[in-house]
Amino acid sequence: MEDELWLTAREAADLTGVSRQTVYSWIRRGHLKVEGLDHRGQKLFRHLSVAQAEKATKAKAKRVLVTAA
Secondary structure, rough: OOOOOOOOOHHHHHOOOOOOOHHHHHHHOOOOOOOOEEEOOEEEEEEEHHHHHHHHHHHHHHHHHHHHO
């Protein structure tokens, strides 16, 4: 889709307020899929996919915090 917003790992991290290492962790854990590469070979992600990964991991973190209390 031409009108989709694509993000690099750095942009995804800045947008969600996490570190780039966290974005790469989302990839390793299967929460975020690399959708392409830019002209410099950097991984690209769909904006919607980044938002879904953030939501999934934040929801899981809340469950862990609630059960640990």
